[in-house]
Amino acid sequence: MIISSIEVLDYYRAMTNDDFDAQTIAGLLWRVTEQARLSFDMVAEESDLTPAQTRALLSLEGPSPMRGLAGNLGCDASNVTGIADRLEARGLIRRETGSDRRIKLLALTPQGRMVRDLVRSRLSESSPATTSLSDDERRTLKELLLKMAAMTEGRPA
Amino acid sequence: MIISSIEVLDYYRAMTNDDFDAQTIAGLLWRVTEQARLSFDMVAEESDLTPAQTRALLSLEGPSPMRGLAGNLGCDASNVTGIADRLEARGLIRRETGSDRRIKLLALTPQGRMVRDLVRSRLSESSPATTSLSDDERRTLKELLLKMAAMTEGRPA
DNA sequence: TATTGTTATACTCTATAACTATA
DNA sequence: TATAGTTATAGAGTATAACAATA
Numbered sequence: 187m188i189i190s191s192i193e194v195l196d197y198y199r200a201m202t203n204d205d206f207d208a209q210t211i212a213g214l215l216w217r218v219t220e221q222a223r224l225s226f227d228m229v230a231e232e233s234d235l236t237p238a239q240t241r242a243l244l245s246l247e248g249p250s251p252m253r254g255l256a257g258n259l260g261c262d263a264s265n266v267t268g269i270a271d272r273l274e275a276r277g278l279i280r281r282e283t284g285s286d287r288r289i290k291l292l293a294l295t296p297q298g299r300m301v302r303d304l305v306r307s308r309l310s311e312s313s314p315a316t317t318s319l320s321d322d323e324r325r326t327l328k329e330l331l332l333k334m335a336a337m338t339e340g341r342p343a
Numbered sequence: 344m345i346i347s348s349i350e351v352l353d354y355y356r357a358m359t360n361d362d363f364d365a366q367t368i369a370g371l372l373w374r375v376t377e378q379a380r381l382s383f384d385m386v387a388e389e390s391d392l393t394p395a396q397t398r399a400l401l402s403l404e405g406p407s408p409m410r411g412l413a414g415n416l417g418c419d420a421s422n423v424t425g426i427a428d429r430l431e432a433r434g435l436i437r438r439e440t441g442s443d444r445r446i447k448l449l450a451l452t453p454q455g456r457m458v459r460d461l462v463r464s465r466l467s468e469s470s471p472a473t474t475s476l477s478d479d480e481r482r483t484l485k486e487l488l489l490k491m492a493a494m495t496e497g498r499p500a
Numbered sequence: 501t502a503t504t505g506t507t508a509t510a511c512t513c514t515a516t517a518a519c520t521a522t523a
Numbered sequence: 524t525a526t527a528g529t530t531a532t533a534g535a536g537t538a539t540a541a542c543a544a545t546a
Contacts, residue, residue: 206478206481206482206485208467208468208470208472208473208481209463209464209467210485211470211472211473211481211484211485211488212466212467212470212472212473213463213467214485214488214489214492215379215470215471215472215484215488216379216401216466216470217488217492218488218491218492219376219379219380220398221491221492222372222373222376223376223380223417224417227417236511236512236513236537237513238512238513238514239512241377244373251527251528252527252528253526253527253528260380260381260384261513261514261515262514262515262516263527263528263529264514264515264516264517264528264529264530265513265514265515266528267528267529267530268512268513269512269513272512286522286523286526286527287521287522287523287527288521288522288523288526288527288528289522289526289527289528290527290528306366306370307366309369309373310365310366310369310370311365313365313368313369313372313373314372314491314492315365315368315369315372315491316365316368316369318490318491318493319487319490319491321363323487323490324363324365324368325363326483326487327368327372327484327487328363328367328368328371330476330480330483330484330487331368331371331372331374331375332371333475333476333480334375334378334471334472334475334476335371335374335375335378335471336475393514393534393535393536394536395535395536395537396535408504408505409504409505410503410504410505418536418537418538419537419538419539420504420505420506421505421506421507421537421538421539421540422536422537422538423505424505424506424507425535425536426535426536429535443503443504443545443546444504444544444545444546445503445504445505445544445545445546446503446504446505446545447504447505
């Protein structure tokens with residue numbers, strides 16, 4: 187017998203307002219992030235990108251050393267070679283060289299910027315924050331997210 | 344030049360309270376979910392599990408057909424064979440048979456339940472909702488998450 | 501015929517370790 | 524010596540297609 191999404195959701199709904207313990211909220215947050223993961227993978231696929239390639243594209247705000255990207259992706263530096271190879275082969279990024287000739291800077295090409303913006307806007311459209319919350323609720327959520335995101339300082343993201 | 348986490352965060356902090364448009368909130372939510380992903384991967388590794396194996400373990404509330412698990416994981420059914428093989432080899436799950444002999448039900452073993460509970464509690468401890476928010480803030484967050492999670496009805500999770 | 505799980509195949513992501521070019 | 528990127532290797536996740544057993 188399968189425990190369906192709806193049954194699990196009913197379980198959360200049945201909680202009284204006093205149920206705000208860490209495990210409960212963490213479980214709910216996990217459900218939302220799981221939904222976000224599935225949505226993210228679909229958006230990535232629409233642009234013919236793997237999840238890792240998409241995360242890389244979204245991380246490249248400015249030209250960044252490959253090692254820095256590895257930190258953002260949370261993977262070993264050796265992996266970035268292959269990911270960058272594939273993005274470069276598709277013309278979405280470029281390898282640039284600066285004064286320190288050991289370092290290769292990854293930079294978005296104009297086409298890469300276009301794809302990134304498209305992905306970003308599709309992610310925004312499918313975000314549960316967009317589809318399920320009012321303006322007021324989003325304002326409240328933003329404050330809470332800011333506090334939660336503050337913990338990421340000094341950590342990759 | 345690298346755009347560090349802190350710089351990006353300052354950018355979000357500089358927004359006025361009127362900045363609650365979908366793209367902004369979606370971006371913030373993405374940052375929090377990215378942090379959650381990295382934290383999830385670390386917790387999984389502490390128990391010698393891959394991310395996919397961990398998601399499978401967390402999804403198995405009750406005995407579930409392999410195809411159902413594939414739906415929860417958001418992957419093709421053929422992948423579940425290998426994932427289940429590895430979890431079974433470690434004694435964390437069991438393949439059971441019901442009346443329909445085509446269907447194999449995956450069920451947690453007692454040891455699997457222990458590992459799942461350990462993972463769940465470590466995830467809860469490291470959740471930004473736990474580490475960054477007060478009781479009141481968690482109460483508010485819970486309401487917002489319930490609305491966002493409601494969109495997952497009828498969808499895998 | 502349709503469905504469940506499995507197998508075969510190919511590609512990507514992942515970590516580890518050894519290598520090169522540069523500092 | 525130390526650091527940035529690459530390569531080689533092995534294991535795991537992923538999709539597609541073909542297959543056996545069961546319904």
